[in-house]
Amino acid sequence: MGNIRKYIDKIKPTFSEGGKLSMFRSVFEGFETFLLVPNETSKPKGVHIHDAIDSKRIMIMVVIALMPALLFGMYNVGYQHYLAIGQAAVAGFWSKFWFGFLAVLPKILVTYIVGLGIEFTVAQWKGEEIHEGFLVTGIILPMIVPVDCPLWILAIATAFAVIFAKEIFGGTGMNIVNVALIARAFLFFAYPSKMSGDNVWIRTTDVCGLGEGQVIDGFSGATPLGQIATAPDATAQITDAAGQAISTWDAIAGFIPGSIGETSVIAIALGAILLLCTGIASWKTMLSVFVGGGLTAFLFNIGGIESAAANLPWYEHFIYGGFCFGAVFMATDPVTSARTECGKYIYGFLIGVMAILIRVLNPGYPEGMMLAILLMNVCAPLIDYCVVQSNISKRQKRAIKK
C-alpha cells in the first residue's frame, strides 16, 4: 500500500492544474480514489458527516458479492456445453470452468471497455470527476445475458443504456431506471432472436478450440421457464439439455440453462449474505420481493388456472430464472429503488407480484423479473411521495387532535 501511495504522490503534480497531463485529471483522480481511500476530510465548519464507506467502497462490495454467482456462472456455461455435446461425465472440473471462463470473459471486457469509455469521455468533456457507477453495471450486464449473445449487440446495448438511461439524466446516482436492466431490455426488444427462445442459453460451438464435439441427439436448449411457458398440459416436465429430468436440488445448485449469472440460488445467497451483513442492500426490499412473489404464486396455485406456469409450486418460482438474482442484486439498487423505509416494503412486494403475474399470465414472456423491476423503478418516486405524504397527514391529524 505504501508503495502505491508514494508512487501516486510522485506522479500527482503531472496531473494537477498546470501539469503536463492536467487534461486527464479526472482519469487520474478516478484511479487514485479507486485504489486508495481519499485522505481528504470535510472542513470543520458545517454539519457534514463522512461515512466510513463511500460510494466506491459500496460498488466494490457489490462486485465482490457478485463474484460467487459469476464464477459459478462460468462453470455452469462449461457444464451445459459439455452436457450438450454428451461429454459431461468425461470432462473435468477445470476444463468446464476454463471453457466457461473463455466464453464469458469477452462479454465482461466488452461491457467494461464500452461503458467505461463513454463514462471517461463524458467526465473529461464535462470536467467532472469520473463516476464509479459503471463498476457494478459492467459486471452485472454480462451476467444477465445468455451466453450466445453476440458481442457487438452487447456493445450497442451498453452504449445505449449508459447514454440514454444514465448520462442524459445526469450520471451516476441520477438515473431513474436500472442501467443494466435497460441494456437488457434494449437487447430483449431489439434482438429477440438472440435474447430469448431455445437456442441461445447453451453454447454448442467450441470456444478457442476448446470443447469441440457434436451436439447429441435429442438436445434441447430450453430454459426451465421456457419449458413451463410452452408446456401443453398443466404440469411441465422440466428437462436439461440431454433430456434428463431436472431435480429441485439441481435447480437450487444452478445446473440449469439460463442467463450466465442467474442460475445458482446458492451462489446468489452467498452474495446476499455479504450485502446484508455489510448493510449495503436493504433486507426490507429483498424480503418483500420474495413475499410478494411467493404470495402471488401461491394464489395462482390454489386459484385453479389450468396452465403449467400457474401450477408450478410457489417455491419453485424462486429457483428458476432470474428471480433470486433480480431480488438480491437489481431490486435493491439504492439509486433506483424506493428511498423511504416503508416504501421499500411496497416497492419490493410489487416487484414480486408483477414478476409472477408476467410469468404466469403472459406466455410471450417466460421471465418477468426484468420488466417487473423496470416498471417498479419508474414507480419508486411515486411510492416515496405517497409514503411521505401519508406521514405528513398522519402527523397533522395527531397535532390537531391534541
Added chain:
Amino acid sequence: MGLFSKKSKEVFVTPLLGNNPVTMQILGICSALAVTAKLEPALVMGISVTIIVALSNVVISLMRNTIPSRIRIIVQLVVVAALVTIVSQVLKAFAYDVSVQLSVYVGLIITNCILMGRLEAFAMGNSPWDSLLDGLGNGFGYAMILVIVAFIRELLGSGTLLGFTIIPQCAYEAGYLNNGLMLMPPMALIIIGCIIWVQRSKNPEL
C-alpha cells in the same frame, strides 16, 4: 411588399430550422411516432400534411376578415376536414397500398396540432401569400423531421430504404441483425429527442 421580400423569406425559412413545428414546438408527435417505421409512408404523410397546411392556410387567410371570431374554430375545422377528405380520397385512388399503411393517420391529420396552430397563429392575421409560404414552411419542416426519423428507423430496423434492400446479404451472414426496437414507436421518440438535442446544442439560444 414584393412576393419574395425579406419577411416572406423569413416566414418560409424559420419553421424549417429554427422554429421547427416538431422539434421546437413539439407538435404533431403522435403521427411522427406512428408512420415513421418505413420511409414511404413517412414521405407521403409529410407531403399530405404540407399540402393541407398550405391550402387551408390560404383559404382561412382569404376568409379571415369575414369569419366571426366566436365560431372560427368550427370554420377552420370545416376547411381542414374538407381538404383532408380530398387528400384521403386521392391517396385511396392513386396510392392504395400507402393509404392502407397509413390507415387512420390520414384521417387524423385533421387533429394534427400543427394545422390548428398555424391557422390560429398565422393565417388569421396575415395575407394569403404569406400564409401560403408559412404553410409550406411548416409542412416541409414537419416532413423533414419525419423523413429523417423514418430514414434511421427503416435503415436500422429493416435494412431497407423505400423498400429496397440496403444492408447487403453478406452482412447478415457475418452476423448482423436488424434492430427490432427501431420498428417500435418508443425508438421514434428517442430519435426525435436526439434531433432536438443536436439542434439545441448547435443553437444554444433556442
